[in-house]
Amino acid sequence: MAEGQKQKSVPVLPWMRSPIDVSLFEECPLGLLPGLDPRLSEALQNMDIFALFPVQLAVWQETIGPGAFERDLCVNSPTGSGKTLAYALPIVQALSNRAVKCLRALVVLPTRDLALQVKSVFDKIAPAVGLSVGLAVGQSSVADEISQLIKRPKLEAGICYDPEDFSLGLQSSVDILVATPGRLMDHINGTKGFTLEHLCYLVVDETDRLLREAYQSWLPTVLQLTRFSDEGLFPGAHTVRPSSLGSLKTVRRSGVERGFKGKTYPRLAKMVLSATLTQDPSKLAQLDLHHPLFLTTGKLRYQLPGKLESYKLICESKLKPLYLVALLQNLGREKCIVFTSSVESTHRLCTLLNFFDNLPFKIKEYSGLQRQSLRSKTLRGFREGEIQVLVSSDAMTRGMDVEGVRNVINYDMPAYIKTYVHRAGRTARAGQAGRCFTLLRKDEVKHFKKLLQKADSNSCPVYSIPLSSTESLHSVYTSALEKLKETVEVEAHRKRKIGF
Ligand SMILES: Nc1ncnc2c1ncn2[C@@H]1O[C@H](COP(=O)(O)OP(=O)(O)OP(=O)(O)O)[C@@H](O)[C@H]1O
Numbered sequence: 473m474a475e476g477q478k479q480k481s482v483p484v485l486p487w488m489r490s491p492i493d494v495s496l497f498e499e500c501p502l503g504l505l506p507g508l509d510p511r512l513s514e515a516l517q518n519m520d521i522f523a524l525f526p527v528q529l530a531v532w533q534e535t536i537g538p539g540a541f542e543r544d545l546c547v548n549s550p551t552g553s554g555k556t557l558a559y560a561l562p563i564v565q566a567l568s569n570r571a572v573k574c575l576r577a578l579v580v581l582p583t584r585d586l587a588l589q590v591k592s593v594f595d596k597i598a599p600a601v602g603l604s605v606g607l608a609v610g611q612s613s614v615a616d617e618i619s620q621l622i623k624r625p626k627l628e629a630g631i632c633y634d635p636e637d638f639s640l641g642l643q644s645s646v647d648i649l650v651a652t653p654g655r656l657m658d659h660i661n662g663t664k665g666f667t668l669e670h671l672c673y674l675v676v677d678e679t680d681r682l683l684r685e686a687y688q689s690w691l692p693t694v695l696q697l698t699r700f701s702d703e704g705l706f707p708g709a710h711t712v713r714p715s716s717l718g719s720l721k722t723v724r725r726s727g728v729e730r731g732f733k734g735k736t737y738p739r740l741a742k743m744v745l746s747a748t749l750t751q752d753p754s755k756l757a758q759l760d761l762h763h764p765l766f767l768t769t770g771k772l773r774y775q776l777p778g779k780l781e782s783y784k785l786i787c788e789s790k791l792k793p794l795y796l797v798a799l800l801q802n803l804g805r806e807k808c809i810v811f812t813s814s815v816e817s818t819h820r821l822c823t824l825l826n827f828f829d830n831l832p833f834k835i836k837e838y839s840g841l842q843r844q845s846l847r848s849k850t851l852r853g854f855r856e857g858e859i860q861v862l863v864s865s866d867a868m869t870r871g872m873d874v875e876g877v878r879n880v881i882n883y884d885m886p887a888y889i890k891t892y893v894h895r896a897g898r899t900a901r902a903g904q905a906g907r908c909f910t911l912l913r914k915d916e917v918k919h920f921k922k923l924l925q926k927a928d929s930n931s932c933p934v935y936s937i938p939l940s941s942t943e944s945l946h947s948v949y950t951s952a953l954e955k956l957k958e959t960v961e962v963e964a965h966r967k968r969k970i971g972f
Contacts (some may be wrong), residue, residue, distance in 0.1 A: 483751045483766075491766035492534075494549055497526035505529075507536050509568050512561065515600035525554040525902075528561065530767050531743070535562035544742040544761040546679075548749035548768040550775040551897020552873070552904075555745045556593045559675050564594070566673070567647055568601035575606075575666075577648040577673040578694070582681045584609040584652055584844060585851055586871045590677065591650040598648060606646030608655040611844075614662075617655070621645055622665040653682070653690040660693060668697040671740055676759065678871050679744040680890075683755045695760055698740040747897060748774060748890040774893050774927040777900035781907045783935035784920065791942065792911050793821070794949055796883060797828055798941040799909060800861060805833050806878040807854070810863045811895045813884035815841040821883060822863040823959055827952035828945070833860035840867055870894050873901060882910040885919075889926040909935060 483489055501523045502513045516522075524532065527549040535541050541562075549555055563577045570576065579594075581587045587609045594605040606621045623643045642665025651659075659666040674694065676682050683691075739762055750756065751773070756764075769775050776782075787795045800808065812818045822837035836850045836859045847868070853859040855874050866886075877899045886892045892908075899906025910932075912920055924932055 485751065485753050485756065487764050488546075488751055488766045491768045492530055493771075494527050494530045494553075494767055494769040497529050499523040499525060500529045505532065507565070509565055509601060511600040512565060512568070512597055515597045516561075519596050521557070524561075525558075527553050527555060527767070527769070528558040531558040532562055534765060534767070535741075536565050539765075541566070541673075541741045543763040543765040544759075545744070546749060546756070546761070546764050546766050547743065547745040548766070548773075549745070549747065550769060550777050551747045551893065552777050552901025553747075553769070554902065555677070555747075556590055556873075559677075559743045559745065560590070560593050560597065563648065563673050563675070564598050564601060564603060567603055570603075570647065573604070573644060573647055574670040575644040575646060575649055575668065576670055577675070578656075578668065578671055579648070579650045579675040579677060580656065580682060580690070580694075581650065581652060581677050582685055582870070583868065584611060585848060585868075586678070587650050587652050588848075589871070589873055594648055594650065603647040604645060605648045605650065608649055608651035608659055610652070610655045610658075611848075614658060618659075618663050618666075621649070621659065622663065653685055653687040657688040657690050657693065660697070661688075668694060671698045672738065674698070674740050674742045676742070676744045677746075679746045679759075680748055680750040680755075681746075681870060683750065683758060691758055695740075748893050772926075772928050774889050776893065776896060776927050776929055777906070779903065779905040780896055780900035781905070782896070782924065782929055782932040783907060783909045784917070784932050785909060785911050785935050785937065786914060786917060787911060789913055792883065793824055793952075794942045794945050795911060795937055796821075796881065797825065797831070797945055797949075798937045799881065799935075800831070800833065801941070802937070803879050805860050807857070807874065807876045808861050808879040808881060809869060809877060809895075809898050810861060810881045810883050811869075811886070812863065812865060813887075815839040815865045817884065818863050818865045820956065820960070824952055824956045825861075825863065827955040828948055834858065835861040835863060837864075838862050838868055839865040841865075866891060866895065869898055872898060874898070877901075878906055880906070880908045882908070885910055885912055885916050886923070889923050892923060893927060 502508060502516060502521075505524060527547065531545060531547065533539055534543065534545055547555060547558065549558070559579070567576055579590060581590055587607060588611070591605055591607050598605050608617060608621065610617075621644065623645045644665070644667075660668070676691075742759060742761060744759060744761075749768075785795055785799065796810065810821070812821055818837055818839040819841060822835060825831070825835045836853065838847055838850050838854075842850075850859065850862070851872075851874075854862050857876070880896055880899045882892070882895060886895060896908040899908065910920060921932070924930070
C-alpha cells in the first residue's frame with residue numbers, strides 16, 4: 473500500500489458491509505424524540521442532558537422507533553460518543569410499562585469499576601419509571617449481593633415452611649442487572665431464585681474485550697439459559713404468565729415465522745457495543761445474533777474523537793521520565809492519565825515519579841496488580857480531583873469516563889491502533905476537547921505514523937519540550953532513580969520472603 477493511503481478494510485460478514493452510518497445523524501433535542509416517556513425526559517434533564525447524541529438517536533430508532541428491537545444491534549462508535557445511554561435509555565423505556573418485577577435486562581461489562589459506572593447511569597433514569605437496578609460484581613459479599621438481588625417471600629407466623637418449597641417463591645428484586653462475568657456465573661450457579669428465564673435484553677458492552685473473556689463459559693451459559701423453551705405446554709399462551717407453582721414463567725416457543733426458524737420466541741434482543749468492534753466472524757458467531765444490524769460511524773474502522781489533538785514527543789529511552797515530568801509540569805494541574813505497557817512498569821513509573829520532590833500534583837497508580845478496594849479508592853480520588861495524575865496499565869481504563877480528563881500520555885507507544893483508540897479516548901469525550909501525547913524513540917516514529925493512519929489521524933505534530941526544562945530536572949532525577957533502586961530491592965526481598 474502506498475505511503476499515506478488510507479486503509480479501508482472490507483468486513484467479511486455481508487451484513488457488516490451495509491451499515492447504518494451514525495455520522496449522518498444529528499443530535500436530537502429530547503422534545504423531538506418520538507415516544508420518549510416524559511418521566512425519562514425529566515430524568516435526563518436532571519443529568520444536564522437536553523439532546524440525544526447521534527449514536528443514541530440511531531439506536532433509539534432501531535429499538536423504540538420503527539426498528540422495534542426486531543434485529544440485534546452491533547454498534548461501533550467512537551470513545552465518549554455516549555454508547556452507555558444509547559442502550560440504557562431504550563431498555564428503560566421498553567421496560568417502563570412492565571407489570572411484574574423480574575430480571576429482564578442484563579448488561580455485562582469486563583471490569584468492576586466499569587460496571588459501577590454503567591450502573592450509575594441506569595440509576596439516574598430507571599427509578600423515574602419505577603424500575604430497580606442491581607449490581608453483581610463482587611464488591612460486597614455474596615450474601616449481601618443476594619439480599620439485594622433476590623426477594624424472599626414474607627413468612628407468616630405459625631406456619632411451618634419446607635425450605636425447598638420456600639425457595640420456589642423467591643423473586644427478583646431487580647429489573648435490570650449490571651454484572652461482570654465472574655459474579656454473574658456465581659449467581660447463575662449458586663443463587664437460589666436467580667434466573668435468566670425472563671430475560672428480554674442482553675447488552676455486551678466492550679464486546680471485543682468480553683469475547684476474549686471465556687470465564688466459566690459465561691456467554692454460552694447465558695445464551696443457553698435464555699433459549700429455554702416450554703414448547704407445547706401453553707400453546708398460544710401469553711409470554712409471561714404465572715406458573716402452576718405461583719411464580720412467574722416465561723414461555724419461549726420455537727419460532728416458526730420467517731427469520732425465526734430454529735430460534736425461540738420471544739427471543740432475547742441483544743446489543744453489542746465497542747469503540748473498536750471486532751469484525752471477526754468466528755468471534756461474532758459466539759453471540760448467536762439475530763439478523764444483526766451494524767451501526768458504525770464514518771467509513772473507517774477506527775475513529776478518534778472529533779476534538780482530540782494528537783502529539784508526539786521524541787526522546788531517548790533513558791530520558792523518558794525526564795520528558796514525562798517536564799510535560800506534566802507544562803500541563804499544570806489538569807487531570808491526566810499516563811499509560812504504560814505493563815502492570816510492572818506502571819508500578820515502577822509511579823514509584824519513580826513520586827520520588828521527584830515538590831511536584832505540584834498528586835500521582836497514583838491504577839493497575840491490575842492492586843487490590844480492587846485500593847483501585848476503587850484511587851479512582852474515586854481521581855474523579856473527585858484529589859488526584860491529578862493516574863499512572864495506569866491498559867486493561868484497567870477501557871470505557872472509563874472521568875470528567876475533566878484533559879490529557880492522556882502514552883509513556884510507552886501502544887502496539888496496536890485499538891489500544892491507541894481506547895487510551896486516547898479517556899479524553900475528548902462527549903464532544904469536549906482533549907490531547908493525547910505519545911513519547912517515542914526515534915526508531916518508533918515510522919511505525920507510530922503507520923499505526924495512526926489506521927484511524928486516519930495523519931496530523932500528529934511534534935510537541936517540543938525546551939532543553940532547559942529537562943536539564944533542570946537532572947539532579948532530582950538521579951536521586952529519584954537511586955531511591956527507586958532501593959525500593960525495588962526492598963520489594964523484591966519482601967516478595968521472596970512471602971514466597972510470592
Ligand atoms: N446526550 C448526551 N448529552 C450530553 N452528555 C452526554 C450525552 N450522552 C452521554 N453523555 C456523556 O458523555 C460521556 C461519554 O459517554 P459514555 O461513557 O457512554 O461513552 P462511550 O461511547 O461508552 O465511551 P467508551 O467507548 O470510552 O466506553 C459521559 O460523561 C456521559 O455522561
